[in-house]
Amino acid sequence: MTLQAVQQSTETLHGKVGRKSVIIGWLKLVRVPNLFTVPGDVIVGACLAAGEFNNFFSTTTALTIAVSLCLYISGLILNDWFDIETDRVDRPFRPLVSVTVYPPIALLVGVSFIIIALCIAICIGKMTALVAGAIAFAVVFYNWKARKIAILGFIVMALCRGLNVLLGATGTISALGNDVLTAIPSVVIIAAGSIALYIFFVSVIAKNETRGIPNLAMRLSVPVSLAGGLFALNYTVGVSWLGIFSCVAVTFAVANAVLFIAEGKMPERIGRLISYLILVQTVALIVVGHGVSDAVIGVAILFPLANAAGCWFYGS
Structure with a gap:
């Protein structure tokens, strides 16, 4: 599609549904509540790799979060693009089906976000670029093929999240001048595995x-x-009462959300379980950092923001 054709399509779409509807359509497409779950993966990886939980934020961390968000957004867009025929039947309210977002433009934006993510990752370091490339491949493979093959789709989805934690670790390690995968501490691998x-x-x-x-x-x-997963992490770094209490509390919250589901409430509960990932990230930081730190507060504050966004947009 030429740039002129894209512009004409956009103008036609704006004329039909209005600019406000188009903006809302894009916000729905990228699942705004879910975006708040992304920075925590990177922060967990960065803090665990550096062993520093206060004054944790840096330019490298910010750039790594940007890489992660770009890849995540591209995955969400491609998910709906590849799923458009199924959504015509099961989810006719989705932006691409209702054409509040024009499908060819969505595809162009999704691919562009992958390219932007890889360019930023290359600037951070070789190891970050390698992990970002692996995530990009997993994102495309998941949406194109993997999710249609029983358990393979679940494995690839989990792998994306685990790699996201490693992405945060690679950014920190690159900033410290050690740009090799073997420099990633075992505790990062365990945390990534728990989240995955x-x-x-x-x-x-x-x-x-x-x-x-x-x-x-x-x-x-x-x-x-x-x-x-959380108790394995607790055991690895040394058991603490605060760590145990945090693990029990978040496990209870997740159990309550998933075990008691009223008919017709599944999409809402899936969105809640995704937002609870922020609590899981917070607990991982508490367990490894042995207490409340700047990183814990920084990630925890994303939870009410995700819930507030969830009042306006779906997360599943």
């Missing part, structure tokens, strides 16, 4: 959000896997 495991089981449930409430065993898998 949580997203894996949330993805399993989300896959069936339009088909009713999943069975009890499937729902139990979310809090059980989360508890296992």
Whole structure:
């Protein structure tokens, strides 16, 4: 599609649905509530790699978060673009189906975000570029093929989140002048695995959000896997009462959200479980940092922001 054609299509679309509707359509397309769950992955990786939980924010961290957000947004856009035919039946309110966002333009924007992310990652360091490239590949592969193949889609989705934590670690390690993957501490790998495991089981449930409430065993898998991952992290760095209490509290919150679901409330609960990832990130920082720190506060404050955005936009 030529630039002139894109401009003409945009003008036509604005004429039909209005500029305000187009803006709202884009905000829905990128799942605004979910965007608040992205910086925490990077911050967890950065803090755990550096062993520093106060004065944690730097230019490198900000750039790494920008890379992560660009890749995440591209994934959301491509998700709806590849799913447009299914959404015509199951989710006719989605922006691309209702044409509040013009599909070819959405595809162009989605690809552009991947290119921008990779360019920024290259500027940060070789290791960051390598991990960002892996995430970009996983994002495209997931939306194009993986999600259509039973368990493979869940694995790739979880891998994206785990790699996102490693992305944060690589940015910090590159800034410290050590641009090799072997420099990533084992505690970062465990935290990335815990977050990936949580997203894996949330993805399993989300896959069936339009088909009713999943069975009890499937729902139990979310809090059980989360508890296992967080307590493994706690054990690795040295058990503390605050760490144990935090792990129990977030596991209870997740269990309450996933076990008691009223009919017709699945999409809302999936959105809540995704936002709870911020609490999981916060607990990981409390456990490894042995207490409340600037990083804990910085990530925790994203939770009410995600919930506020969730009042206006869907998150699943």
